[in-house]
Amino acid sequence: MTAIPTDTVAAESVPEAQEPPARRRRLRQLSRGDKVVLAIMIAIPTLIQALLIWIPTVASVFLSFTKWNGLSITNLRFAGLDNYLYILKDYPPFWPAVLHNVIWLVFLAVIATPLGLLLAVLLDRPLRGTRLYQSFFFVPVMLSLALIGVIWQLFYSQDNGLLNNLLGTAGSSHAVDWFGDSRVNLWAALIAATWRHAGYIMILYLAGLKGVDPSLREAAALDGANGAQTFFRVVFPVMRPTNIIVVVITIIEALRAFDIVWIINGGTNGLELLSALVVRNLVGEGQVIGIGSSLAVVLLVISLVPIVFYLVRTFGKEARE
Amino acid sequence: MPQSLSHVTLNRRQLFAGAGAGALALTLASCTGGSAPSSSGTGSLTFGSNASDPVPKKAYADFVAAFEKKSGDKVTVNTSDHNSFQEKINNYLQGSPDDAFTWFAGYRMRYFAKNDLLGDVSDVWKKVGGNYSDAMKTASTGDDGKQYFVPNYNYPWGYFYRKSVWQEKGYEVPTKWDDLVTLAKKMQADGIIPIQFADKDGWPAMGTFDYINMRLNGYQFHLDLCAHKESWDQDKVKKVFDTWNEVRPYQDPAALGLTWQDAAQKLGNKQAGMYLLGSFVMQQFTDPAVAADIGFFEFPEIAMEGQTALEAPIDGLCLSKKGADSQAAKDMLAFMGTGEGQLAYWKADPSNIMTAKDADTSSYSDFTKMLGQVIAKAGHISQFFDRDALPAMASNVMIPALQNFTKSGTIDLANMESQAKQLYSQQ
Numbered sequence: 001m002t003a004i005p006t007d008t009v010a011a012e013s014v015p016e017a018q019e020p021p022a023r024r025r026r027l028r029q030l031s032r033g034d035k036v037v038l039a040i041m042i043a044i045p046t047l048i049q050a051l052l053i054w055i056p057t058v059a060s061v062f063l064s065f066t067k068w069n070g071l072s073i074t075n076l077r078f079a080g081l082d083n084y085l086y087i088l089k090d091y092p093p094f095w096p097a098v099l100h101n102v103i104w105l106v107f108l109a110v111i112a113t114p115l116g117l118l119l120a121v122l123l124d125r126p127l128r129g130t131r132l133y134q135s136f137f138f139v140p141v142m143l144s145l146a147l148i149g150v151i152w153q154l155f156y157s158q159d160n161g162l163l164n165n166l167l168g169t170a171g172s173s174h175a176v177d178w179f180g181d182s183r184v185n186l187w188a189a190l191i192a193a194t195w196r197h198a199g200y201i202m203i204l205y206l207a208g209l210k211g212v213d214p215s216l217r218e219a220a221a222l223d224g225a226n227g228a229q230t231f232f233r234v235v236f237p238v239m240r241p242t243n244i245i246v247v248v249i250t251i252i253e254a255l256r257a258f259d260i261v262w263i264i265n266g267g268t269n270g271l272e273l274l275s276a277l278v279v280r281n282l283v284g285e286g287q288v289i290g291i292g293s294s295l296a297v298v299l300l301v302i303s304l305v306p307i308v309f310y311l312v313r314t315f316g317k318e319a320r321e
Numbered sequence: 322m323p324q325s326l327s328h329v330t331l332n333r334r335q336l337f338a339g340a341g342a343g344a345l346a347l348t349l350a351s352c353t354g355g356s357a358p359s360s361s362g363t364g365s366l367t368f369g370s371n372a373s374d375p376v377p378k379k380a381y382a383d384f385v386a387a388f389e390k391k392s393g394d395k396v397t398v399n400t401s402d403h404n405s406f407q408e409k410i411n412n413y414l415q416g417s418p419d420d421a422f423t424w425f426a427g428y429r430m431r432y433f434a435k436n437d438l439l440g441d442v443s444d445v446w447k448k449v450g451g452n453y454s455d456a457m458k459t460a461s462t463g464d465d466g467k468q469y470f471v472p473n474y475n476y477p478w479g480y481f482y483r484k485s486v487w488q489e490k491g492y493e494v495p496t497k498w499d500d501l502v503t504l505a506k507k508m509q510a511d512g513i514i515p516i517q518f519a520d521k522d523g524w525p526a527m528g529t530f531d532y533i534n535m536r537l538n539g540y541q542f543h544l545d546l547c548a549h550k551e552s553w554d555q556d557k558v559k560k561v562f563d564t565w566n567e568v569r570p571y572q573d574p575a576a577l578g579l580t581w582q583d584a585a586q587k588l589g590n591k592q593a594g595m596y597l598l599g600s601f602v603m604q605q606f607t608d609p610a611v612a613a614d615i616g617f618f619e620f621p622e623i624a625m626e627g628q629t630a631l632e633a634p635i636d637g638l639c640l641s642k643k644g645a646d647s648q649a650a651k652d653m654l655a656f657m658g659t660g661e662g663q664l665a666y667w668k669a670d671p672s673n674i675m676t677a678k679d680a681d682t683s684s685y686s687d688f689t690k691m692l693g694q695v696i697a698k699a700g701h702i703s704q705f706f707d708r709d710a711l712p713a714m715a716s717n718v719m720i721p722a723l724q725n726f727t728k729s730g731t732i733d734l735a736n737m738e739s740q741a742k743q744l745y746s747q748q
Contacts, residue, residue: 067746067747068747070411072415072436082743092736158575173574180576180578266523268720268721268724269724269728280716280717281717284404284716285407285713286713286716286717287713288747
């Protein structure tokens with residue numbers, strides 16, 4: 001019963017706009033020591049935030065307009081828009097990566113997220129062993145990357161994999177090369193991603209469903225609504241806070257999708273994703289700081305769209321109330 | 322990443338045993354080091370090692386112990402994870418690097434030398450130079466003509482095959498390209514995969530590219546192309562891919578889903594006729610009967626220079642800028658240039674070929690002996706595309722391009738040239 005209130009509080013505890021008058025009054029009563037403590041308590045998180053988020057972000061944007069080999073700072077030269085023109089025009093994996101990110105988003109939104117909702121609705125009923133089922137579906141969310149790689153290798157391996165054995169094609173020349181064939185490997189990766197994503201969404205909606213006032217269902221039932229009508233007309237709209245979180249999480253997951261394609265083949269051959277390109281160009285031996293930074297900035301700008309949307313919705317509403 | 326993969330995966334067994342033995346060897350070494358009567362000095366040095374896998378880790382510990390015993394110097398070994406060492410090398414060399422560190426010959430060794438991050442070891446070479454072939458000396462030399470690297474071992478790339486299969490079917494080792502194509506056709510008719518190929522990880526295909534390129538255009542062209550002194554968008558490069566297309570239909574069609582380990586298994590299981598890879602492929606043949614049945618032949622001649630150029634990446638030691646002031650560090654590199662030093666390493670890691678001329682090869686297997694002879698007679702030694710070229714070119718441009726070529730048989734050289742221009746201009 002308590003799950004959803006804490007959830008919403010956690011998500012919306014940031015806006016303090018509601019109570020500025022009270023706060024100002026309280027501030028005046030603060031002693032010097034209190035003020036110092038407060039100042040430290042604000043300064044340290046701000047500093048950490050600046051150090052870990054803002055400075056690197058600004059540095060990335062700056063570096064995306066330069067050419068630099070990462071050695072001496074004297075080697076740093078301004079490149080104007082060179083790096084951006086390069087990734088847009090000359091870097092073959094870029095546009096496939098954008099397309100794959102879009103496919104990823106659509107797939108998560110149309111298949112994985114509704115699947116998570118379905119699981120939540122099914123498991124929210126008073127089933128025997130429902131906790132057990134919930135745990136099963138949530139386990140993939142907690143598994144480590146290496147383990148996920150091993151598990152899906154067992155499914156997808158061309159010669160020894162479960163899937164090709166079930167299809168009866170294992171060992172023959174008709175066996176589908178799930179990871180190597182660029183016509184199918186994106187879908188194979190998406191199934192693996194769904195396996196994780198659905199569990200995550202399920203937990204969020206389970207919490208959301210617990211927060212729905214049971215009297216609403218009773219009222220709907222009294223009015224003669226059937227199960228589907230009760231859910232779509234009453235329960236689902238009431239879960240609006242959860243829905244918004246789920247939309248944002250789905251978009252963010254689609255944008256930062258990385259781990260599964262990276263363990264399959266490092267994000268090449270049909271599995272290009274923006275995040276994998278950023279890593280390939282920015283970290284490790286293929287490091288080209290200018291180009292990697294401009295890819296990171298492109299990803300940042302795209303990510304800002306849903307983030308701004310989310311913030312405007314949450315804070316805009318708070319301000320109006 | 323590519324070159325590291327080929328080494329990282331070298332030996333993964335006996336992780337703890339190896340680490341433990343290494344630590345033990347070090348402890349022992351530090352005990353005996355001080356009391357060794359033959360000590361010529363009591364200097365000390367730090368040694369950064371990327372040999373994090375158990376077998377090479379133990380091998381370097383043995384090498385260091387042998388050096389400490391001989392010189393009386395004290396060596397502090399700092400071992401880092403192989404991949405992260407490779408990835409952080411820029412920061413490492415600019416920060417506070419160890420005096421000596423493990424590295425390899427190639428573009429980046431020369432590049433660091435040019436950027437004044439490596440210690441000049443020309444005086445070490447005056448001592449040990451006679452112990453190396455000219456090809457080794459060239460590979461250790463920077464753009465300014467000074468030496469910055471002392472080789473430890475290398476391993477050749479070539480075609481591996483199962484002798485019993487070839488005997489049974491009456492196949493003969495091809496020395497000319499056309500013979501290889503004919504042989505591949507024959508193998509396909511016999512129902513086996515003629516040319517085993519694996520490119521899920523992207524780097525193995527570079528071996529085929531390098532060889533066709535060197536056989537068609539020569540070793541110097543390979544170097545110039547890798548250094549981007551030659552354009553990608555020219556007929557010479559197009560010819561490489563045209564030639565490759567003659568055998569592409571005979572490569573394993575599943576290549577893009579296979580790692581080199583998977584592909585080695587297929588060769589071991591007699592599903593495939595031949596497989597072009599470095600000699601580290603032998604680690605996959607754990608069954609001694611299979612290992613004894615493996616044959617090797619060099620990449621056939623195509624247009625020029627016969628079979629003189631050999632792909633045989635060299636691993637060894639470099640000095641950091643600060644290490645160049647340490648006599649002990651120079652002594653250790655000089656020790657690496659002796660058969661005695663290399664043998665101390667090789668005994669624990671016998672999958673490679675020692676590079677010093679006076680190294681005692683009496684414990685080589687016949688197969689290793691043959692590989693050693695192949696290296697000894699090579700006129701030019703290339704380091705593999707991802708070591709000879711800008712790493713970003715190998716990892717960000719070549720991998721996608723060769724994977725695409727593997728499945729489609731087409732390549733956009735104009736685009737590769739514009740990518741190369743951009744990447745090399747960032748350095």
